[in-house]
Amino acid sequence: MAVRASRLKRVLGAVTATTLLAFVAACGGGDSDASASGGDVTLEFAQWWGAELPAGEFDKIISDFTAQNPNIKIKLLSAPYASTKQQLVTGAASKTLPDVVGLDGAWVSDFAKQGAITDLSKLMTDANYDSSQLASQVQLKGKTYMIPVVNFIYPLFVNKDLLAKAGVAKTPTTRSEFLDAAKKISATGGDVKGWALPLDTAVPNGVQNDVMSWLWASGGSMLADGKPALQTPAVKSTVEFVKSLNDANVIAPGSLTMKEQDKVEKFTQGQVGMMIDSLAHINLIKKNKPDLKFEVAAIPAEDGYTGKRGIPYASWGIGISNSTKHKAEAWKFVSYLMSQQTNSKLSTIANGFPGNKTSEPDFSTSDPMFKTAFDIYKEGTVANEFVGLPKSEDLMRSFDEQLQLVLTGKSSVDDALAKAQENWSSVIE
């Protein structure tokens, strides 16, 4: 036993020594600030935009910047949305975020609380930046953490052929007109349904885009003074409206596990007559089904509502890492993206709407529907109350689960909203 013990000790000793040596070598090797060399600064910019833009277009915008600022280099870390999100969540946790980060409004609260993204208000003041040109800023406790660079609105998409076939002359503008149109479209037979509602819980953004959008379109709110307010008549009437669509059997089947891409696919294939979707998908739909006749319109509001209509939107937001050593250079890059000229160019190629108020997208070469959508955008007001909320995906998921209980007849609207209110209250303090 004694021999074994001493042998074990020797083995452990050797292993520990070697491991320590390896660690010391690993930690000591190389300059930790690899981004700076010879006075030049290299900024890492993680985003999902490059993956969604036509090939090479984003690189052109970046190379214009590096041509104007020869001492700053931009290293693009482009990945799809979901991968970028995971990369940033882990980066924020380990305080190793890239210098400049593409942000979704839904992540801001969590990243800001972790101290992973920096206060942009201070950088704007330091750089004497005129923030009045910005269309919006995502703030927490009066400090700006994200600036929306390009906004994508979510209007109502309507299949004109199906609407005509169903005998509906006019695109619905109120909830009752919508229900009526959805019923008539569903009655045309086959697999065709009036509306698609993706409620998959893996990515529960259907709650934001396809459910709460009805609330915001009628000027309603799910919050009161920043606290959850889900048991209000406005929210109740929204959920009851969705339930009435479900009871009327006008929603495409499989909605409880349907994903956003399924919704777009069903609309493209003419299996659903109407959907609420990102404007960014116009090109995709046209590419996959060039002969589909469809139009975009404002989301129908409650009967009799005359106020401004809230339009759900998503943004390509931008923020700066709190741990970067090059905040001034990073801000220079951000202000370049937000400049009138660059922002116009970026929003044009992205088919979105500019984050700089003075920028105008160029519609001369784009689909006429973008012009229509821009008019809807200017007439209404952008609304997305999930932006800036903590754990917003979790909030959407818990609401989603309650809504699924309502739609499967396992819970009443009142009980579901009470439960959702309770869940939300524990998250939003």
Next chain:
Amino acid sequence: MTLLAPKTAEPVEQAAPPKRSTLARRLVPYGYLSPTLILIVVLMVVPIVMVISYSFRDNVIVQDNSVFAGLANYTKVLTDPDFLAALKNTAVFITVSMAAHLVLGLTFAMMLNTQLLSGVTKAVFRIVYILPWLFTIAVVAVIWRMLLDPSGVVNYVLHTLGLINEGVNWLGDPGKALWAVTFINIWSGYPFFMISLLAGLQGIPNDLYEAAAVDGTNWFQRFLHVTLPQLRPVIISMAVLDLIWTSQQFALIWMTTGGGPLNTTEMLSTYTYKQAFSEYEFATASAAAVLVLLITMVLAFFYVRSQRER
């Protein structure tokens, strides 16, 4: 004596240098082992220890001021109805998958091992049977999402055959979703069983079958008393490994149902993921992960024991 004296003195004089060389010689093997040991420590020991330590703390990762929380995270996880539902779903998912993998794998392996078919026919079937295993899980998920869509191919075929009247919601119906994802997992996983069992079948000496035939046994008796006992070690190993692998299945669930509808396909893996990357509750996610680790270790224990018996 005069001859002996220098002989005893000699080893004393020469003892010192060999001692040093023996020590160096003994350390050399550890030097060779060290790259592997370092990798094991850095890639396995450190992360596992970190996750275990997170599971006993609160506010980990997302806040700087994490505090010791004792067993609070474990209590929270073990009393969470969602976790218990995930545990139950995982148990159903892995046992049904494993049983079906075994039955299908053994059936197809025996078909491929038969002497009634020609070599070419067997080669063709071997390729056909193994196809599901060649797709990555993302492709499997996309294919089956399309096939099982309410207006997809499966419903079309069933409707044409007059077996159903209207589109069935395979993945969207809370009563059917778990069975649908289990079916997809069975489809994608049986070929590995088949290949391993086929190798096992080909290793069974023909003499045993001949001896049994001489004893007057029928086909089923030979299967029961020759084939199964001979395949036993392979079957046990594969069954335990399959339980372990299937319990870690995340991508398939995430890409087909995401744990829904109404949590009916929530697995331990998806539950843990949601805790970590949606709720940012890394402490409870770590506690759930440690519980999964313990369950997997129990299975691994049986696997190691079955290997030792061999």
